[in-house]
Amino acid sequence: MRILIPTDAWTPQINGVVRALSTTIAHLRDMGHEVLPIGPDRFRTVPAPSYPEVRLALFPGREIGRIMDGFRPHAVHIPVEGPIGLAARRQCLKRGWPFTTSFHTRFGDYFAQNLHISAAVPYAFQRWFHNAGSGFMVQTDTLARELAARGFRNIKRWNRAVDTELFQPLGDRDFLNLPRPIFINVGRVSAEKNLEAFLKLDLPGSKVVVGDGPQLSTYRARYPDVHFLGYRTGPDLARYFEAADVFVFPSRFETLGLVSLESLACGTPVAAFPVPGPLDVIGNNPVGVLCEDLRAAALKCLEIDRATCRSYALTFSWRKCTKEFLDNLAPIH
Structure with missing residues (x-):
């Protein structure tokens, strides 16, 4: 055709x-x-x-x-x-x-x-x-x-x-050299992504944002404790997913949220609100935690087995x- x-x-x-x-x-x-x-x-x-x-x-x-x-x-x-x-x-x-x-x-x-x-x-x-x-x-x-x-x-x-050949565990989890646990968000740095719900969380270890967008300079000045690392693509992006302990996904208006699948493919569990998108990707599967208390969800994700996340992502062809x-x-x- x-x-x-x-x-x-x-x-x-x-x-x-x-x-x-x-x-x-x-x-x-x-x-x-x-x-x-x-x-x-x-x-x-x-x-x-x-x-x-x-x-x-x-x-x-x-x-x-x-x-x-x-x-x-x-x-x-x-x-x-x-x-x-x-x-x-x-x-x-x-x-x-x-x-x-x-x-x-x-x-x-x-x-x-x-x-x-x-x-x-x-x-x-x-x-x-x-x-x-x-x-x-x-x-x-x-x-x-x-x-x-x-x-x-x-x-x-x-x-x-999800491209499970591109997004996969590569065995290089410590290259960021940041205090653990590492909580990461990947995506557009903009208001509609509800990113501040993540940036405001009182979490142990380190918070990392990978991406760019119109609010980057504002958020960087407002949250100096957060590591804003700019755009990453391809295998380089997969390294950042794998390096994190939890992917925190604060968006409330997603049609799906492809980044959640990419994170799971790299072995990293997902913390998100119980809204359409995360509900469809994660649901009741033991690869993430959906809760209106996003901090509690992020901390609970630290208990999830990373191999289970990878196996679940392999079912998406x-x-x-x-x-x-x-x-x-x-x-x-």
Whole structure:
């Protein structure tokens, strides 16, 4: 198949959406499919408000139409509701092509919690965007039920997995040379990740944050006892996961939380709030602790066997997830 993926979330951005898409594309190509991503790098861009590292394409519609006509895809998947996603959606509707979309961001919950704007408005926009397609892929059963109750249609499951060859115990747990226990968070350093819930915790040992984002300088000044180590990727990132004793995941608005699986693959248990995302990844499995008392959860995780975390992560297969993605696509006849 020739599969076109117009996406506002693409390299060099570093986030869970990009990792999920790039890994899926790699597996699709290994299966013999031809995949063409269309990212912001093809267009003139401007920085997103408050997130200068995220670039927004300017007037991509005509170029996307030209690419569609030249590539002649057998299927189109549009994952993000940005300028590229809106333009691709419009071009598909114009041509009478079916297309699929996927859910990656809880804009409604974030707006309500942090901006005090009714969640109804962003959810109405997302519902309008996704319901025009022939399939709407979501990561978990919890999310599927929630979005169905909000009026989303044509919902299909597209699970997530973890690269267990990249993220694995490497036997180098002491390279950070910090007092133990080491509690780590990996991800965007920004307000919507609820990172301060972790930074404020009174924990023994050391607290480490791996990542970058708009709040980095603010948090670094506000929490001088925390070690902010910037972005890490690939095998280097896996070393940081393994070096930690506990991965603390304070976000309340995740669709899944791929970083939790990456941590488990490196043998590090997860402490999180009992909310969608962590509930779907961890649940009642003995690989983490979910509790509204995040400090208690983090300390309880110190008792968890690291080998159990690794074994659990091995059950999440990207090959299986990619097959689900393929089965969900809407062929263009």
